[in-house]
Amino acid sequence: MAYTTERRPLRADAQRNYDRILGAAREVFACQGAGASLKEIARRAGVGSATLHRLFPSRRTLLEAVFHDRVEELCANAAQRAKESEPGPALLAWLGDLTAYAAGSRGLAASLLHDGRDADLLDQNEGCQAMITAAARELLQRAQQAGAVRPGVRAEDLLALVNAISLAAEHHDDDAQAGRLLNIAIEGISLQPAENA
Structure with missing residues (x-):
């Protein structure tokens, strides 16, 4: 549930x-x-x-409750970025928002994106993971239609990328590392060079 x-x-x-x-x-x-x-x-x-x-x-229901408000905020932020920016910059800025949250939450967001103990979160039709995936998918589709992101990139790929970055940066004292790693990754998904993403 x-x-x-x-x-x-x-x-x-x-x-x-x-x-x-x-x-x-x-x-x-x-x-x-x-x-x-x-x-x-x-x-x-x-x-x-x-x-x-x-x-x-279950642990899952407690995690969902803890994350729910923040995830709703991140999803609303995705919609706001889509209104205020061109598709490519909107996606990249939102990925920055998500990465900052994931890196600062000591693995909490990673458990929603993919974690062996709570892998069934990935199967939920409703809930935090589904909300984040839908927000990422909407921004990504707009960016791909605008020619800002390579075809073939999937929303789940971007969420796995954010997860990996947050895990890599989690045990370092360098608060800016997650942002730098995201900028490196953005170069790989962009059809045009990222500028101050």
Whole structure:
């Protein structure tokens, strides 16, 4: 069951627990990555493991809940970039947005793009991964139609690229490395040289 904003209403005490777990999960996942201990999240939230599992039946549902708001923001940002820029620059700028988020989230975004522990996220028709893929696909199609990106490049290729860049940059102190790696990769997908992408 993918995370959805259309979940059934909770009693007040259950809603408080839900919010505390979500807050603790954001902190723990940001520090320790997507594989962080669910017991540690429950402990920080001040609830038992059974309460955590009742509200979030799987690691996937908790990850989806943690990422959902940020992913919606990234998708809205993709639409805004498409309105404000030419297709090629819009795609490249949005890939920069996504790369910055992925690199700064200590593997959290990578778990949505591709992770053996949570690979079934890739099969969801709704949810964070599907939303990101749809946003990438729309920007990519526009850029290809405008002749800014090579034919044959797929949205899934770009997401795998962002994933690889975020993983490569994750354990380095150089905050600008992910951006430099993305610029190198952009040269490979562009039909025209990237300028300050």
